[in-house]
Amino acid sequence: MDRQSQGGMWRRGDTIGRGNFGTVSLATAKQKANRRRNHLPPLMAVKWAEVSHSWTLQKEREILTRLEGCPHILRCYGDEITTENGELTYNVLLEYASGGTLASRIKNSHGGLPEAEVRRYTRSILQGLHHIHDRGYVHCDIKPKNILLVLRSSSSSSETSHDDCVVKIADFGSAKNTMKEQRKKMNERNSLSLRGTPLYMSPETVARKEQEAPSDIWALGCVVAEMISGKPAWNCKSDMDVDELLSRIGFSRELPETPSKMSKEGKDFLKRCFVRTSMFRWTAAMLLHHPFVSEDVQTAPELSNDTKVQLSGSNVEESAVGGQKRRRINGSDEPSIGDDRLNPVSKDSISLWLVSSVIYMLTVKPFFHQFVTAYNICISD
Incomplete structure (x- = not known):
């Protein structure tokens, strides 16, 4: 009514x-x-x-x-x-969003949005998520329907150009304060309920009912893929039920679909979002430095030295070793493969090794030999 x-x-x-x-x-x-x-x-x-x-x-x-x-x-x-x-x-x-929802914008695009527009929208969503996470909150329901298009100016024109709109995160009905939730988990670990929309849920949300900042990043990846392709990131059949979808998300090794028409930078951006192990998923602060969205470097948050090292080492590298290709993967849910090349050893290291060996031969080894001999005599008696 x-x-x-x-x-x-x-x-x-x-x-x-x-x-x-x-x-x-x-x-x-x-x-x-x-x-x-x-x-x-x-x-x-x-x-x-x-x-x-x-x-x-x-x-x-x-x-x-x-x-x-x-x-x-x-x-x-x-x-x-x-x-x-x-x-x-x-x-x-x-605030009134005269441009409607991002879901409506995608639907009316008939096949996906231009990548330049997707980059701009993604950067804005990331800046919003960084603000949310930095203050100890998780949105828990990032999806196109909860992203609104608002006019940049206060113009009252009836015609709204998408170039004049900025996307803003809305609908915090499912959001949570991470500190409060952590205190509750001590007594209510088994009573936690799922929040959000199945198509945009992360693997840890489905498998362990765990919804922290990385869950929003997974959902953002789903939104970005949907903006490019014009369809949900999960390729679902019309007769698929929710339980089957949740099983694919939470308990398989399958990943959402990456649009083939996306740029190299865009595909790499989605790779950082679609990491099944949440601890290896990139944060909003890290993603703001990604080439896909980092045109306005001034707006990207300052990263700690540890994060900068992780960021710079998160590319997939290939090199030819002994006539074979070897891949080293960092920043993903796969364990890093150590570098097996021989590194030069300094003279100081060799000297230290020789001294340690001599000490071992003169002290530790004779004592150990005497101990073993005495032990064998006791056993034989």
Whole structure:
């Protein structure tokens, strides 16, 4: 049921969407109130639910407040409780995304987005994820439907160009605070439930109900592949059920499909996202330095020296050894193959080895020989 009601400074309009945790409607700021408190834009979105069913929406409002300041996360202008027909309604005022969802953009592209556009969108999503993870949160439901296109300017033009839009992460209803969840795990390890959408879940989420920052990176890889190809990263048959899909994700060695028409940099970017062992998956901070998205180097976060070493050593290298090709893989879920080439030994190392050998022959070896002889005599007696 649409509610054509109003708050103290805004007025609710038509419904534009419905989700698991609330209904989304257009909202306009009242002119007098807007002059008195100019933090409200003329046009907004309001997400609302009955107070008795608004716990998740209230949690989302709290998370958005803690994540303020990032231009790649949907802005929140506050909340308000209104009374309509004797019922209390909880409302959260949000930034209006006139460009719609990334899911709609992909659907209307009829075969995928241009790679230049994908690179730009991916960089923005990564910057948002880095901000989220840096503050101790995990989104848990990264997918095209939860990525919104917002006009860069406050232009009220009815025609929206995708070049004028920036993507922003929205819908934090499934998000979690990693520190709080870690404290809960001590007593509730077996009662953890899956969050998110199966098509974008990571292997560790399905297999171990583990959802940390690397899970968002896996989901981002699925989104990037879908932007390029225009279809989900997992090639699913129409009659495949959810359990079969989850089995493929969590308990096989299969990986999501990498679009063949993607550039070399794009394919390598997806390789860093689609690592089945989460501890080897690249972080948002590392991916912001990847050639696929690193045009704006100034916006990439500063990395520690250890991370820089890991980053620089994460390429697949091939070399000819004895007429055969050998692959050394770093930064993936496969164990690194050690370098078996002989390294030059210094004179100091040789001298140290000789001294150690002489000491062993004069002291340790005779003592050990006497010990073994005495032991054998005791046994024979």
